[in-house]
Amino acid sequence: MQKDDAEWRAILNKEQFRILRQKGTEMPNTGKYNHHSNAGIYTCAGCGTPLYKSTTKFDSGCGWPAFFDAIPGAVVRHEDRSLGMTRTEITCAACGGHLGHVFKGEGYNTPTDERHCVNSVSLDFTKDEEWRKKQEEEGKENGRDEL
Numbered sequence: 001m002q003k004d005d006a007e008w009r010a011i012l013n014k015e016q017f018r019i020l021r022q023k024g025t026e027m028p029n030t031g032k033y034n035h036h037s038n039a040g041i042y043t044c045a046g047c048g049t050p051l052y053k054s055t056t057k058f059d060s061g062c063g064w065p066a067f068f069d070a071i072p073g074a075v076v077r078h079e080d081r082s083l084g085m086t087r088t089e090i091t092c093a094a095c096g097g098h099l100g101h102v103f104k105g106e107g108y109n110t111p112t113d114e115r116h117c118v119n120s121v122s123l124d125f126t127k128d129e130e131w132r133k134k135q136e137e138e139g140k141e142n143g144r145d146e147l
């Protein structure tokens with residue numbers, strides 16, 4: 001799923017392009033998923049890959065959506081030495097889109113003691129029941145292909 005900047009500009013809006021492709025950060029407490037608590041799946045806004053489940057989301061009070069764990073293999077970590085500090089950047093494993101950063105050992109009462117601090121702009125959300133319906137429909141289509 002490698003695209004060049006022109007292709008990304010065609011499918012992303014300006015803010016999505018700035019954050020996903022140019023590693024920008026949305027203003028704190030402005031993201032639509034910051035205080036979002038419905039049950040469902042958070043997918044990559046760039047490519048639609050499932051990244052986080054609502055069951056791993058927690059209220060960190062940091063101003064961005066926070067998760068204590070990602071869906072296995074969905075997120076890649078990179079060392080980020082920008083802004084004079086060393087942080088761990090996280091990107092979508094499928095398209096390389098910038099998601100945010102991971103912070104460890106902050107003492108949150110979560111199973112991993114990690115905080116995946118993710119831009120709302122980098123995410124889309126699908127409710128559990130819609131997600132199941134979608135999977136079933138795709139399953140049926142795949143079934144037809146085999147016939």
Ligand SMILES: [Zn+2]
Pocket residue numbers: 044045046047048049092093094095096097
């Ligand atoms: Zn992606």
